[in-house]
Every structure is written in C-alpha cells, then in structure tokens.
Amino acid sequence: MTKIKRLFSFWEKLEKYTLFQLFVSFLKISPSSFGGGYALIPIIEKEAVQQRKWLSEREIADVFALAQSAPGAIALNSAIFIGYRMKGKLGALAALSGIILPTFLIMIVLSLLFLQVHDHPKVEAAFTAIRTTILALIVYAALKMGKQAIVNYAAMIICIAAVLALYFFSSWLHPIFIIVLGAIAGIAVCSRHSDELQQTKQEEKQQTAAQDDYSDYMI
Amino acid sequence: MMELLQLFITFFMIGLVSFGGGYAMIPLMQTEVVNRYQWLTLDQFTDVTAIAGMSPGPIAVNMAVSIGYMHKQLPGAVAATLGIIGPAFLCILVLAAFYKRMKNNRYWQGSMFGVRAAVTGFIVYSAIIFTKNNALFGANMWYTLSQLIIFGGSFIAIAYLKKHPVYVIAISGLVGIALYS
Incomplete structure (x- = not known):
C-alpha cells in the first residue's frame, strides 16, 4: 500500500511540471487522431484552453493558423507550437514526443503484423x-x-x-x-x-x- | 549507418515540402522510396499507404514509420520519423518568431497560394497512380463492378454520411473478405 501511495505522490509531483503536463496531455490526445489532424483541433483546443488553461481562445486560433502555414501535419505543428510557447524548445520537444509516441508504436505493431500476415x-x-x-x-x-x-x-x-x-x-x-x-x-x-x-x-x-x-x- | 542516414535525409526532404497532408506526399514518396532507392516494391508501398490510412496519426508520419520499419526495422523507423517531423519542428521554432510579419508578406501569401494549388494537383495525381498501381479497376466485369460499388459506398459514407474513416475501412475489409476470398 505504501508503495502505491508513494507512486501516487510521485505522480502528483511530476504533474506539477509543465513539461510533464505537456507530454501527458498530448500523449492522451494522440490516439484519437485517426486519419490525421483536423479531427484533433477541437480536442487540442479543449485540453489547452479549458482543461489546462495554457492559452486563451484567441491565442489558440493563432496557433492553428500558424500550424497550417508550416509544412507538416497540423496536429503535430500545433503541439510543437503550444509546447514552444509554454516552455521554449524543451516544451516543444515534450509536446511533440507526447503526440508522436502512441501513433509511432501503433504503426510499428501494425507494420509488424502486416509483414506476418500479408x-x-x-x-x-x-x-x-x-x-x-x-x-x-x-x-x-x-x-x-x-x-x-x-x-x-x-x-x-x-x-x-x-x-x-x-x-x-x-x-x-x-x-x-x-x-x-x-x-x-x-x-x-x-x-x-x-x-x-x-x-x-x-x-x-x-x-x-x-x-x-x-x-x-x-x- | 549510411542507410539510416539516407532514410533520415530522404524523409527530411519530404517533410520540408509536406504541405496539404499525407496523401499529397504519395507521388514524392513513391519517387524516392520505390523508384530511386528501391527500399520497397510498388506493391509493398501501396500496402503501406493503406495501413497508414487505417492508423491514428498523420498519414505522412505513419508512412515514414512503416517504410523505415520495413526497410531497417526499429532504427529505420526512428530515422525516418525524425526525418519527416524535423522540418516541421524547425519551421515552427522559426515561424513562431516571424509569424506576425510573414502573415502579411505578399511573397509569402503568393507562394502559399501557388503551393496549395500545386498540392491539390498532387493529391489528384495520388488518386491516379493509386488506381494504376493497384489495377483497382479492370481485370473482369464482375470485379470492376464490385470495386466501383465499394468505391462509391466508401465515398458516400465518408463525404456525406460523415462516418469515421476507421469504421469505413473496417467494414470495407469485411466486405472484401466476403467478396474476394
């Protein structure tokens, strides 16, 4: 029991760091991004504006506009930009690795499966x-x-x-x-x-x- | 090591010009991956496209992961992924500083106007080569007819009924098993 308690308090401590929050937030969002980016926009908005209160409504609109004019997928770009605004380059990295990790792993598993059964x-x-x-x-x-x-x-x-x-x-x-x-x-x-x-x-x-x-x- | 570097550089180049989403990048990826470096055969490449479309996440990144993995296992997947997201990462860091000025710059607006139009052409071409690569229609009457029905049904489900692509792909797979096995 004490171990679990310790684990919980450790988690709570981690949760206080913005870098960690960035990572976890985008990690949670990532798997719901079937088929690409636009479906993620309202979800990112909810998380960044309402849940975490990182940005205001107007700021998030700017984020999406910028994310669209850079090369690459809009969801990744938004994650990178939000991370960058919060915590500079490290924040950008944390958000990016959060959003990329689940889909990366899913894609590896699918490729592996496909090679076995195709x-x-x-x-x-x-x-x-x-x-x-x-x-x-x-x-x-x-x-x-x-x-x-x-x-x-x-x-x-x-x-x-x-x-x-x-x-x-x-x-x-x-x-x-x-x-x-x-x-x-x-x-x-x-x-x-x-x-x-x-x-x-x-x-x-x-x-x-x-x-x-x-x-x-x-x- | 050289091969990993080559994967990274190739996907970095593709990432640099990846406007308009994953499907627009199919012609470019095919040129590099199938024709130039022969990392995958045409059949494998088309299958990768299908898997990438079925998975969560941006299609271009999914394709990079899968192509990298099929060519050089996990290190290949990492190299290709870093390559394709690298340009976006660097661009955002730079753009974040200049965005306000860029937004109203006439040359920037002009080039975005042109790039978007050209990229639309890329997606159209993707559709053409995807049809050609797969010999989707042709073989015989019954086959062509069934494929046309699957195409029409899928398109209506996605465009008009606003069904989630994953459901449509799953149902299509079941229909395929029923019809073609």
Whole structure:
C-alpha cells in the first residue's frame, strides 16, 4: 500500500511540471487522431484552453493558423507550437514526443503484423477492398483541399499543370521542383493581381468559417 | 549507418515540402522510396499507404514509420520519423518568431497560394497512380463492378454520411473478405 501511495505522490509531483503536463496531455490526445489532424483541433483546443488553461481562445486560433502555414501535419505543428510557447524548445520537444509516441508504436505493431500476415488469402481479400476505400479517402482529400486552394482560374491552372507535369515528366522532373514551381507561379500571379488575392483571401476566410464543423479528417 | 542516414535525409526532404497532408506526399514518396532507392516494391508501398490510412496519426508520419520499419526495422523507423517531423519542428521554432510579419508578406501569401494549388494537383495525381498501381479497376466485369460499388459506398459514407474513416475501412475489409476470398 505504501508503495502505491508513494507512486501516487510521485505522480502528483511530476504533474506539477509543465513539461510533464505537456507530454501527458498530448500523449492522451494522440490516439484519437485517426486519419490525421483536423479531427484533433477541437480536442487540442479543449485540453489547452479549458482543461489546462495554457492559452486563451484567441491565442489558440493563432496557433492553428500558424500550424497550417508550416509544412507538416497540423496536429503535430500545433503541439510543437503550444509546447514552444509554454516552455521554449524543451516544451516543444515534450509536446511533440507526447503526440508522436502512441501513433509511432501503433504503426510499428501494425507494420509488424502486416509483414506476418500479408500473404494470407483472407488478408489479401480484405486489402483488395480496403485499397479501394483508401482511394475514396484520397479523392475526398483532393476535394477538401481543392475547395480551399482552387479559388480562381489561376489556381486551377496551377493545379492542372501540376497533375500534367507529374503524369508526363515524373521520370526526370522531381516532384519537389513542381512544388517550388507552384510557389513561384503563385508569387507571379499574386504580384500581378494583388486585388484578386485580397478577394480570394476573403473567400478563403468565408470558406474556413463555413467549414467549422470540423468534420475534416484529412490532412 | 549510411542507410539510416539516407532514410533520415530522404524523409527530411519530404517533410520540408509536406504541405496539404499525407496523401499529397504519395507521388514524392513513391519517387524516392520505390523508384530511386528501391527500399520497397510498388506493391509493398501501396500496402503501406493503406495501413497508414487505417492508423491514428498523420498519414505522412505513419508512412515514414512503416517504410523505415520495413526497410531497417526499429532504427529505420526512428530515422525516418525524425526525418519527416524535423522540418516541421524547425519551421515552427522559426515561424513562431516571424509569424506576425510573414502573415502579411505578399511573397509569402503568393507562394502559399501557388503551393496549395500545386498540392491539390498532387493529391489528384495520388488518386491516379493509386488506381494504376493497384489495377483497382479492370481485370473482369464482375470485379470492376464490385470495386466501383465499394468505391462509391466508401465515398458516400465518408463525404456525406460523415462516418469515421476507421469504421469505413473496417467494414470495407469485411466486405472484401466476403467478396474476394
């Protein structure tokens, strides 16, 4: 009994350190992130704003905006940024390792299982159908992303050009260059039509406001 | 050791440009992992995509873990994961300082506009190669029809009925066992 008591008091002591709190909070959140980031936004918000009171409502909105404009998954980026705001680089590391650890382990176990059973005819049959469902998920992700990104003809042209370039030139043109070319094209378009950009930004805002049901699982 | 470093560097590069989520990164990963380094065969790669989509966590990171693991066991998984989250980590630390200024910078806005549009193209292309790699449709009439029904059903369940992807994948797996074994 005393051992258990000691363990509890040890836990309580640990719980007082913000670094540890960051780790535990994101560790708890992580497994509920099936399919990616957007589903996690309301959960992160609840934990960081209401439970732990680390940030205010307005600050968390800034966190999500920044998390979206950096490369990488929005949930990871939010965790890193919240950690960084609370406790600097160490905080960022603590939050990141919290959110990454469970999914990392789950993925290892699944890969291991898959390597063991992938020759089994039942598993093969299941995967024949699952691959098609994944295709449906990819198509849905494309539509979601397209809604946000394709705001005018210029964006549509960049998008179509990217598909064609990937399809026909992928043997010698590295996909990274296509992304870089997209960025350059974007700068060229926007410096010519800065009014248009303002307009698209407003539309974007309206759209994100309309998407507040957080049903987006993708990304 | 060299191979681990190569895993890290490759996924660091992918992490650097991973805008628009995991499915947008499929063409890039396939170029590097299957065509260039031949860490996995095309079939293995498609299966990894399916497993990554079934698991919690960001798809790109899941794929990195799985590809790293299949190539070099646990050390490989760690190297690939560190690689793919490294750029995001560094970028956030830098962006956190400059964000207020960046947000209204015209070049930044312009490049994000272009990158988002291009990345949408990447996801569309992912769908195309995923179909092609798997020969999802084709073989024979009955097979094509059943696949089209699974595709339509899955899409409706996810997009309109707002079902959780995990349920849809689980049900789809059972349907697959019933139909194809």
